Amino acid sequence: MSKKNVAVVMGGFSDEYKVSLKSGQLIYDSLDRDLYNVYKIVILKEGWYFLDEKEEKIELNKADFSVNLKNGEILKFDACFNTIHGTPGENGILQAYWDAVGQKYTGCNFYQSALTFNKKDALAVLSKYGIPSAKSVYLKKGDAINEEKIIEELKLPLFVKPNQSGSSLGISKVKEASELTAAIEFAYKEDDEILIESFLDGMEVSVGVLDYKGETIVLGITEIVPEKEFFDYEAKYEGASQEITPARLDDETREKVEKIAKHAYNSLGMSGFSRSEYIIMNGIPYMLEMNTNPGFSPASILPQQAKIYGISIKDLCGNEVEKALNK
Secondary structure: OEEEEEEEEEEOOOOHHHHHHHHHHHHHOOOOOOOOOEEEEEEOOEEEEOOOOOOOOEOEEEHHHHHHHOOEEEOOEEEEOOOOOOOOOOOOHHHHHHHHOOEEEOOOHHHHHHHHHHHHHHHHHHHOOOOOOOOOOEEOOOOOOOOHHHHHHHHHEEEEEOOOOOOOOEEEEEHHHHHHHHHHHHHHHHEEEHHHHEEEEEEEEEEEEEEEOOOOEEEEEEEEEEEEOOOHHHHHOOEEEEEEEOOOHHHHHHHHHHHHHHHHHOOOOOOOOOEEEEEEEEOOEEEEEOOOOOOOOOOOOHHHHHHOOOOOHHHHEEEHHHHHOOO
């Protein structure tokens, strides 16, 4: 049986590209070389590149996602392992392009990617399936803002966040009315649409869910204990939080979280890795968001959960590639 060519695609157009490069490296190192020829593709604003063994760049042919190698051969890929966080790999743009050129890839398709990247729309759809979330106000750049009304409706403290952004970029916790204007401006730097949400006072958990060997499984529930006010970029990637896996939950609450996380995943017709964030308040898990391309660097939550669940990174990644090849 000939080996399949697998491209690990990393980078992206957002501030998350540095995290994506680390995720891509871990997956590149972990894929089984007995089964696959593994290559690196880096997609950045300044260009799309294939990296050879010497890390030299060769420009990618966007017409069919192929590479003209220096020896004259044309390299095509049987599957792409998508590790781009944020745009264009987590919001559906890259998936739609791959569909157009007939390229197989890991993870969910363009519709699920676009839907889950839009927090407002994802939570609105999931509410139809009985999955609760915080009360919120949605604003687009240029909308009139009645701060007094927002505070009256949602109460303080509250959260202001970009509607479409990852890695907790652009989020603020507002405790005083005087802080709201600055928080809104900060969120608008990341996105033209923002969500202002009521504060949920409870335990934050991060839940890894994926379809593994034909079954939707909860890989793990991680309790997030930020050293700061909330789980921001610094807490996520620079160690300013405690991440406790498995989360310190009683059996009844754990089962409730597992059930609702699987229900959310299946309701959206998801595929591949996902990491959902919930706040558990009075025993009820309220969904904050679902990430369809979560961080996969050695410090990231999903690899930590896989280790405790007993699935090796090699098997976890191999399962994703096999699903992509059999699409």
